[in-house]
Amino acid sequence: MAARDYGEYGGVTRALELVGERWAMLIVRELLVGPRRYGELAAGLPRIPTNILAARLKELQAAGVIRRAPRSRIIIYELTAYGRELEPVVLALGAWGFKALDDPRDEQVITAGSMAMDLRSAFRPQIAATLPATAYAATLGGDGLLIRVDGAQLEVSRGDGEADLAFATGAGIHRLISGELSAERAIASGIVDVRHGPSALLERFASTFHLAA
Secondary structure: OOOOOOOOOOHHHHHHHHHOOOOHHHHHHHHHHOOEEHHHHHHHOOOOOHHHHHHHHHHHHHOOOEEEEEEOOEEEEEEOHHHHOOHHHHHHHHHHHHOOOOOOOOOOOOOHHHHHHHHHHHEOHHHHOOOOOEEEEEEEOOEEEEEEEEOOEEEEEEOOOOOOEEEEEOOOHHHHHOOOOOHHHHHHOOOEEEEEOOOOHHHHHHHHEOOOO
8 A cells, every 4th residue: 555645536646656755756766776675775765764764665675666586695686577667767867957957055966876767858869879889987985887879779777887078076067968068068077077088078978878858
């Protein structure tokens, strides 16, 4: 049974009953990037109280959105096929919310999960198809993302790997994605710290990923 009952009968109402509780969609967002252990989910959602995380996981399992799966003596959480149907909803919601983003507050961070989904929302396959295949490695705090673009195909995964351009960044990366800053200015201002590879590739990154604010 859903934790919240609006007393109405309809698809939108039922969807909100299943995934409309606070933190629920962010858990779904994390799992769209890949399966996670309980501790990894907690780390990816720095402010979620442990009792709320446990409750949301239980509710999402009961709704058939996620499942627990044993992997080499550990338990991971992953989306079911029904849960993965939420991906276009999450991407559209991210693109819509991007338009209302203000400058990040001091206490706000960008996580691997949030950036992964923002990049999926911002991906421009028509542009990418005209550019050489490129791999980017982004470091956000202690987390890493490997971003592979090959024609109109995009793959974003957690972790490290060989990349044509490796850089470290924070929440300010959204100023590059929005077009507010050029790649050159993002590097000069310290928003992007190029660690490996030609800095000119950041311009290609900015062309490949763009969301109008």
